[in-house]
Every structure is written in structure tokens, then in C-alpha cells.
Amino acid sequence: MNIRFSGSRSGTAPLTWGQRAIWDTIRKTAPDDHYFNFGRVLAVPRRARPLTVARAVEVLGALVERHESLRTRLSAGLGTNAEPGAEPSQVLEATGAIPVTVSDGDPERLLETLAETAFDYAGEWPLRVGLVVSGETVDAAVTHIVLVFCHLAADGLGAEIAITDLRLLLLRGAVPGPPSPSPLDLARWQRSAPGLRVARLAAEHWENEYRRIPPTMFDRPAAVPEGPPIWRAQLISRALDLAVQRIAAVHGTSTSTVLLAASSVLVGAVTGHDVCAMLPIVGNRFREDAAHTVTTLSQEGLFVLDLRGGDFAEVLKAAKPAALRAYRSAYHDPADRDRLIERISLERSTRIHPYCCFNDMRFVERADASHDERTVRQAMDETTLTWPLSQDQLNCRFCLHMTGEPGGLGVSLTADTRYLSRESMERYLRDLESLLVEAAFHEVLEPVG
Structure with missing residues (x-):
């Protein structure tokens, strides 16, 4: 089973400062870089129950379409074994399909399982998804949604925003207002004159x-x-x-x-x-x-x-x-x-x-x-x-x-x-x-x- 998404745009840009910082750290930690995987478990809100697997997959597709970082990967050939001087890029895809793991077990155990291996940063989507259901029947209801994030796609606060939006999608079917600027937009601002000025001031502190x-x-x-x-x-x-x-x-x-x-x-x-x-x-x-x-x-x-x-x-x-x-x-x-x-x-x-x-x-x-x-x-x-x-x-x-x-x-x-x-x-x-x-x-x- 897959989450299929169709976003409004695709594109390529250099890594943002935050992406570059965590990427440098990931490379220095490999092959133990699964250390940086993290996740969240969302119990399906009572007012959104019963939630079918099909509806859960549909809602998750809307979440991935809204937040471009969840469908952004590294440029091909830039895994953790890339040459030290290789300059990575972020690649946003408009369409794709993210695999879903369905389980009737413990949500926390499913989170641990999904997080225990490092991401393929160029070949794998930066989000792993699990659905915990109440039984083994085809029409079993979803009780918990498990998300595991690649750290290139989100930090702790970013994950909380994703979980909040997922809850709103389950309860209301939509998230009010437009999405915030994406990593693509942020990378371009950081290379503008205002962004470079911010970087210069920070560099002065580090140097001193x-x-x-x-x-x-x-x-x-x-x-x-x-x-x-x-x-x-x-x-x-x-x-x-x-x-x-x-x-x-x-x-x-x-x-x-x-x-x-x-x-x-x-x-x-x-x-x-x-x-x-x-x-x-x-x-x-x-x-x-x-x-x-x-x-x-x-x-x-x-x-x-x-x-x-x-x-x-x-x-x-x-x-x-x-x-x-x-x-x-x-x-x-x-x-x-x-x-x-x-x-x-x-x-x-x-x-x-x-x-x-x-x-x-x-x-x-x-x-x-x-x-x-x-x-x-x-x-x-x-x-x-x-x-x-x-x-x-x-x-x-x-x-x-x-x-x-x-x-x-x-x-x-x-x-x-x-x-x-x-x-x-x-x-x-x-x-x-x-x-x-x-x-x-x-x-x-x-x-x-």
C-alpha cells in the first residue's frame, strides 16, 4: 500500500543552512546515522473515528502535498559515501508514492522498527509511515498513525507542525491558510542580500x-x-x-x-x-x-x-x-x-x-x-x-x-x-x-x- 501524492510544483535548490548542518552531521556519524531518525505517534482523535485505512492514506497524501519537505530528497549520487567535496542539492518532486506499513501491534514498537535503519537519502522519501489497526480484517479501523522523519526533512518543531496539521486534516478535512515557505524558498532567501547579511553577523560571533x-x-x-x-x-x-x-x-x-x-x-x-x-x-x-x-x-x-x-x-x-x-x-x-x-x-x-x-x-x-x-x-x-x-x-x-x-x-x-x-x-x-x-x-x- 502506498500514499500517492501530486503536489503543485517540483524543483532543485542548494541545501538550506539547516539541511546542510544536519547533512554534515549525518555523514560524520554513518554508518550509525539512524541515530538521527525520530518519529511521532498520533492516536486517531475520537471525532475522526472510525478511520479506514483508505481514508488515512488519503489524508496523509494531503499532508505530503502541503509540506514540500516531505517529498524532497538529496540529489542522486549523494549518499553518505559521497566524496567529501561533493556539493549536495535538494530535489523536490511533484508526484510519487510513499510506502505504508500496516500493523495490529504496539504503536511504539512500530515506531522503533520504522526508525531503526538509516534512510537512503537520495533514493527514499524522507517520511516513513505506519498505520496501527484494531484487527486483521480488511475493514479494520486505524487507531494510531506512526510517522518517522528523516532529519533532513524536519526537526522536532517541524514534526510537531506536521502532526498538528495531520490532526486538523483528520478532524476538518483541511488546514486553514496557505502553507509556510518551503525549504526551496528558504534556500533562495538565504542566498539573497538580506540572508547573506544575517549570515555575516553570525559569522562575526563565531570568529570572535x-x-x-x-x-x-x-x-x-x-x-x-x-x-x-x-x-x-x-x-x-x-x-x-x-x-x-x-x-x-x-x-x-x-x-x-x-x-x-x-x-x-x-x-x-x-x-x-x-x-x-x-x-x-x-x-x-x-x-x-x-x-x-x-x-x-x-x-x-x-x-x-x-x-x-x-x-x-x-x-x-x-x-x-x-x-x-x-x-x-x-x-x-x-x-x-x-x-x-x-x-x-x-x-x-x-x-x-x-x-x-x-x-x-x-x-x-x-x-x-x-x-x-x-x-x-x-x-x-x-x-x-x-x-x-x-x-x-x-x-x-x-x-x-x-x-x-x-x-x-x-x-x-x-x-x-x-x-x-x-x-x-x-x-x-x-x-x-x-x-x-x-x-x-x-x-x-x-x-x-
């Missing part, structure tokens, strides 16, 4: 900071790893969630900035550097014309924090403007950044790259100063730590991901154990929780205003 940061944050080999060198540890902590909310409310900042500052403090403690350079993943949806586009806009910004400012309250104060500078720098042309890396690495006689990433993947922001110390400290007894992943390749040495979990705030640390042992990874996550719980009730915290 590259001259003063440590060449890399994790520069000391730790040990010979046993088994795959890349491991992920995940801490889920309600205490951490409550503590971060309190600190953010008291200081009049976001919980993401609190976590970014604390993460940097501990990176400094682990590495011995008194300046931390971290690469936060930024959504880049501040432009009105791109706010609702299904594509990959997220890119790394450059966050630089001097850790010699005293206690955590002082460091957090410095982190606020540093975070804003980092967010602005994230909307940049990766080609500019590559040139700067080469030039300044040559000037400094060593390779410049932080290899230290931060990705806050939460969609809900909540600051609340009312959480009391006893409740927060008791919640530490509920904290869990697991090891959900190991693999051979990753393009980084230290990656933090923040997620909202049923049991509290999820903090995943994926690291190269040649530079940070598994024991040190666990200690880092435990120390992050302890640092922020202590900071939430330290006497230096005074309400703003």
Missing part, C-alpha cells in the same frame, strides 16, 4: 569566540572503552525538574538557560577549563515566515561562558546574555563556519571544535518558585538512571539532551567513553541534579524585582 575558547572541551583521553565507545546514560528526576523551575522563577530566566549554565559549570569541572564552549541546538523559528515551516531549521549556536564568576548565581547572571548571543549565532551558513574553523585552527596551530552539545527538546516551559525544599529533596529518592544506547560512531564527544518525561525532567548524556568514562558520565548526571537542588535553596537566591 573561536579566538578565545579552549580548542576543544574534552581534550584528554580517559580510557580504552570496553565494547562500543559511544554510550548514553539517561537520568529522570522530578527533583531536578522542580529545582530548575524554582531557580528560573527566582532569577527571571528560562529553565533552559538554567540548565545550560549548570551544564557548563560541570563541564568546566570535569575538563579543568575555566571557559566553557558549548553548542546549544537552537530552533531558529524566530522569523515569522519560517515559524510554521516543516523542515529542519535547528542548528548549533556557540555559547561561551566564563566560569570564574563566583557562585552559581553569578554564573547564571552571565549566562543570560551569553545565551542570547548563542541563539543569534545559530542561524548561520555552515560554509562560513567551516572556513572559520580551518582558518583559526591554522592560526592557533590546533583544531578548533568544542565537541560539546546541548539540546533542550522540551516544548513546555514552566517556572515556579513555590516548590519547597523538603518536597524537592525527598523527590531525589525517585531519581532513576539507565543506559539505553550504545554504538560505534558519533560526531561529538559530549551531547546533553533535555526531555520532558512522565517521571520528571529527563537528561540524557551521550558521550565518547574514550574521553569521558561511563563512571564519569553517571557522576556528571548525579552532580547536575545535586548542583541545581542545592542552588534552588541557597541563600544567594533572591527574587528578582
Whole structure:
């Protein structure tokens, strides 16, 4: 069974900045690049039931026709084995057919199955679709729709837009208003005079900071790893969630900035550097014309924090403007950044790259100063730590991901154990929780205003 679509146009353009950034990362991670696949499960809304397989396929066709990124692939011959100097293009197709997997099993298991292999970036559509039905009969009703995205087609926020539109199509049969500009349109704007001006301003930030940061944050080999060198540890902590909310409310900042500052403090403690350079993943949806586009806009910004400012309250104060500078720098042309890396690495006689990433993947922001110390400290007894992943390749040495979990705030640390042992990874996550719980009730915290 296939989703057949017939869009209004086709075309070819260079990759957008966001596409180029994730493509460079995918190539450096291959053959483990399935790491970047991600998906969503949509339970069919009650008012859209019963939903037949045929109707679900029809609605999904409308979704793909509306969002051009879902029918855009790389130019032929540019898979992950392409020559390093090969210049990729994005190719939008007007018509085609996307295969559908139908299952009567668990939706989350189907998502895992669809996401477990890397995409064929030139030969495969950048969307995998599964339908979960209530039985094995021909007329079985669809209960869940599973979408797995190639990261070249969407980031987390882009996927949420696609899911919202899919829900509207199921409930109303249409999405109001015209679609947002497509990746094709965005690529052309980025090469216009206004786009080049934005890129130039971002490049100035990268250049200035590259001259003063440590060449890399994790520069000391730790040990010979046993088994795959890349491991992920995940801490889920309600205490951490409550503590971060309190600190953010008291200081009049976001919980993401609190976590970014604390993460940097501990990176400094682990590495011995008194300046931390971290690469936060930024959504880049501040432009009105791109706010609702299904594509990959997220890119790394450059966050630089001097850790010699005293206690955590002082460091957090410095982190606020540093975070804003980092967010602005994230909307940049990766080609500019590559040139700067080469030039300044040559000037400094060593390779410049932080290899230290931060990705806050939460969609809900909540600051609340009312959480009391006893409740927060008791919640530490509920904290869990697991090891959900190991693999051979990753393009980084230290990656933090923040997620909202049923049991509290999820903090995943994926690291190269040649530079940070598994024991040190666990200690880092435990120390992050302890640092922020202590900071939430330290006497230096005074309400703003």
C-alpha cells in the first residue's frame, strides 16, 4: 500500500543552512546515522473515528502535498559515501508514492522498527509511515498513525507542525491558510542580500569566540572503552525538574538557560577549563515566515561562558546574555563556519571544535518558585538512571539532551567513553541534579524585582 501524492510544483535548490548542518552531521556519524531518525505517534482523535485505512492514506497524501519537505530528497549520487567535496542539492518532486506499513501491534514498537535503519537519502522519501489497526480484517479501523522523519526533512518543531496539521486534516478535512515557505524558498532567501547579511553577523560571533575558547572541551583521553565507545546514560528526576523551575522563577530566566549554565559549570569541572564552549541546538523559528515551516531549521549556536564568576548565581547572571548571543549565532551558513574553523585552527596551530552539545527538546516551559525544599529533596529518592544506547560512531564527544518525561525532567548524556568514562558520565548526571537542588535553596537566591 502506498500514499500517492501530486503536489503543485517540483524543483532543485542548494541545501538550506539547516539541511546542510544536519547533512554534515549525518555523514560524520554513518554508518550509525539512524541515530538521527525520530518519529511521532498520533492516536486517531475520537471525532475522526472510525478511520479506514483508505481514508488515512488519503489524508496523509494531503499532508505530503502541503509540506514540500516531505517529498524532497538529496540529489542522486549523494549518499553518505559521497566524496567529501561533493556539493549536495535538494530535489523536490511533484508526484510519487510513499510506502505504508500496516500493523495490529504496539504503536511504539512500530515506531522503533520504522526508525531503526538509516534512510537512503537520495533514493527514499524522507517520511516513513505506519498505520496501527484494531484487527486483521480488511475493514479494520486505524487507531494510531506512526510517522518517522528523516532529519533532513524536519526537526522536532517541524514534526510537531506536521502532526498538528495531520490532526486538523483528520478532524476538518483541511488546514486553514496557505502553507509556510518551503525549504526551496528558504534556500533562495538565504542566498539573497538580506540572508547573506544575517549570515555575516553570525559569522562575526563565531570568529570572535573561536579566538578565545579552549580548542576543544574534552581534550584528554580517559580510557580504552570496553565494547562500543559511544554510550548514553539517561537520568529522570522530578527533583531536578522542580529545582530548575524554582531557580528560573527566582532569577527571571528560562529553565533552559538554567540548565545550560549548570551544564557548563560541570563541564568546566570535569575538563579543568575555566571557559566553557558549548553548542546549544537552537530552533531558529524566530522569523515569522519560517515559524510554521516543516523542515529542519535547528542548528548549533556557540555559547561561551566564563566560569570564574563566583557562585552559581553569578554564573547564571552571565549566562543570560551569553545565551542570547548563542541563539543569534545559530542561524548561520555552515560554509562560513567551516572556513572559520580551518582558518583559526591554522592560526592557533590546533583544531578548533568544542565537541560539546546541548539540546533542550522540551516544548513546555514552566517556572515556579513555590516548590519547597523538603518536597524537592525527598523527590531525589525517585531519581532513576539507565543506559539505553550504545554504538560505534558519533560526531561529538559530549551531547546533553533535555526531555520532558512522565517521571520528571529527563537528561540524557551521550558521550565518547574514550574521553569521558561511563563512571564519569553517571557522576556528571548525579552532580547536575545535586548542583541545581542545592542552588534552588541557597541563600544567594533572591527574587528578582
